[in-house]
Amino acid sequence: MSTETTGEGDDRRQSFWAWGWADRLPTDEERRELKSRIEGMLGFPERPLLDLPTLDDVTLAPPRVEPPADLSCAATTDKRDRVTHTYGSAYRDLVRGFHGQFDDAPDVVAYPECESDVQAVLDWAAGANVAVVPYGGGTSVVGGVECDGTGYAGVCSLDMRRMDDVPEVDEHSRAARIEGGATGPEIQDQLADHGLQLRHYPQSYEFSTFGGWVATRAGGHFATRYTHIDDFVESVRAVTPAGTLETRRLPASGAGPDPNRFLLGSEGAFGVITEGWARVQPRPPYRAKATVRFDDYWDAVAACREVVQARLTPANCRLLDSNEAMLNEVAFDGSSVLLLGFESTDSLPPIEADLDRAVDIAESHGGRVSEGPTTEDRTTDADESGTGDDGASGTGDDDEDVDGEDGDSGEWRDSFVEAPYMFNSLVSMGVLVDTFETAVTWDQFPALHDAIQETVTDAMEEECGAGFLSCRFTHSYEDGPAPYYTLLAPADVGRELEQWRTIKQAASDTLMDYGATITHHHAVGRVHRDHYHEEVPEHYLDALRSMKRTLDPEDIMNPGALL
The missing domain is CATH 3.30.70.3450 (Alpha-Beta Plaits)
Structure with a gap:
């Protein structure tokens, strides 16, 4: 069993290798029950129960750089800080963490508390040839927060979570100014005093941050209308190596290309999103x-x-x-x-x-x-604060808020919330588990879906001897759905990443072949980068590269992500 220990309240810690809180790592009994269910339901061969890792099992190379003594914010080279900022939360991240592979751990982790702290880190990094990786909740599933640091003196992970305030609320216009490091529950708690909510609920809601949502164009869980964080953003402010970039707060504008679009989905490649204005709304009773x-x-x-x-x-x-x-x-x-x-x-x-x-x-x-x-x-509910079930659950899943507690929707909601924690258990018993999502027009969906079923299933059977593939629509538009696929296969312990790469490549190539997007809401990162470059016009990529040269002349911002 893992020896990860945590306290309560402010001392509660996230696992160094797995999704979520360390005190929610699976027990041996829970893993045995899941193992029996997977083997029985999916017909997989008997799976092993591997010992959960401990931080003592991890060996790190010494940091290549040290933070300067006069840096205005807290910065550390502590082992646990470096380890927990190495990866996101994808299957391949969990596998590497489970096996103690943290070769690409950042050298320094910095914790800014204000914009001037962010600027100070970027100034130091530009002068010292240190790559800077903005870090929110660490929930990326596309390699968005990892950096091998090749060609740099070191890598600094810039953890934004101390910038977690909602300093201003415009109740008249129903908008709020939110700092980039605020997590979903922190935003809801602060808006509750005004009877308002930012009703954006990605599955990572408990840990992911407003700045991360903007940087990755995160999808929420409203099936129509409010499908992405884009639908809530009024304006964005970012600190770049070249200076501060702030868009004007407006309900809408027809003045040229939208400057917000250079920051929405920028994935830390241009700068660090420090705050933004977002549309909020009262709780719908x-x-x-x-x-x-x-x-x-x-x-x-x-x-x-x-x-x-x-x-x-x-x-x-x-x-x-x-x-x-x-x-x-x-x-x-x-x-x-x-x-x-x-x-x-x-x-x-x-x-x-x-x-x-x-x-x-x-x-x-x-x-x-x-x-x-x-x-x-619910107009007569005792809770009139505006937090409703979202704040009470700490998950903010809209299925809970829309659909209530019981029946099929309740079963789905509970499974949805627990799914990332289940990944931890599956990794520990040699089950390859991953998801990929896309969007395509209605006329193209049947051909795409049939091709995905064939190519991905064939890849799983060839690599792993068996496989299971399921599909759901996360969002539905008038012109097409956003299908989300989940795959499971019995992996060979020690070969998991090799098998995963083959299956992932088959899925991604099929999306490109059938005119679908490489990602509807999981962002680009490093995993989807090459297929993203196939999806968009080359001249557009040239324009993005020009933007990066302007805002990040020393090329220190999250190198390798997006571009």
Whole structure:
């Protein structure tokens, strides 16, 4: 067992190798139960139960550089700090961490508390030829926070999480100024005093930060309308090696190319996002939901498409194929499941009508309602602070806030929240587990989906002897879905990354071949960089490179990410 120990409250620590809190690492009993379930449900050969690692097992090379004594913020070369800032939270990161492979650990970790601290670190780094990697919650799944430091005197991980305030709220315009290091729960707690929320809930909500969301164009979990952090951002402020860059706070503008777009999705390659203004809203007390099951997957796809093209804008329109429904213990009868949820700050009748219409559409495509329709009015709840279930859970999943606690949607929500923790257990028993997501037009989706099923399944069987692939729609647009695939395969311990690379390459190449995007909301980082360069015009990449030369003339900002 792991010897990671933590205290409570402010002393609680994240695991040095795994997703999430160290005190939530799986017990041997939990791992045995999951092992039995995976072997039985998926038919995998018997999996080993490997001992969980300890920090004592990790050997680090000494830091190549030391932070200057006169640096204005805290900076350290402590072993644990360096180890915990080496990787993000992808499968390949967990595997390397599990096996104690931290060869690319940063040399220095700095903790700025204000913009002048950030500028001081960048000034020192530019003069000392030190690469700087902005670090939020460490939840990247595309190699966004790792840097091998080749060609540099050292690498500094710039941890922004001490810049975690919401210093200003404009209740009249429903907007808030948020510092880049504030996590989802910290933002909600501070907005609660104003009866408002930033209703953006990525799966990493508990740990990821506002600046990280902006830098990666993070997707939330509203199926329509508010799908990305882009939909909330009014303006952005960043500190770059060339100086501070701040966009004007506006509800909208037609004045030339949008300057926010140079920072949204910039992934730390141009500078460090220190704050921004974001649209906020009150807690919606009115909810309506239903669950519909389909015997035929393509009937469910057709129903989902018609619902969004009817412009009903459901907050939740999540389609689970039969494998996804089974994996998450929502349905075991081979049916595909469509979870529908609507919400309103005004009243129930409009969303009741929208839900009824969505159900009618689903039934016209062969769907059968298994739960609901049900409605909820929370205007009389004791909790009028505006935090609702989001703040109480610490997860902020919109399924909880929209769909309530029980039934298929509740089962899905619980599985969704726990999924990253399950990855920790799966890695420890030699199960290759990963996800990839994309977006494509409705007319191209059938061909893409069939090709993904064939190429990825074939790659898993060739590399691992078996494999399991499931799909869900995380978001649905009028012109196409955002399918999200989960794959599991029995890995050979010691060869996990080699097997993963082959399977990942098959998936990524197929997305490119069928005109889909390499990423809908997981960002580019280093993992998706080459395929991203295939996706966008070369002259556009030249423009981005020119922007980088202007803002980062010494090329110290997160080298290798995005560009």
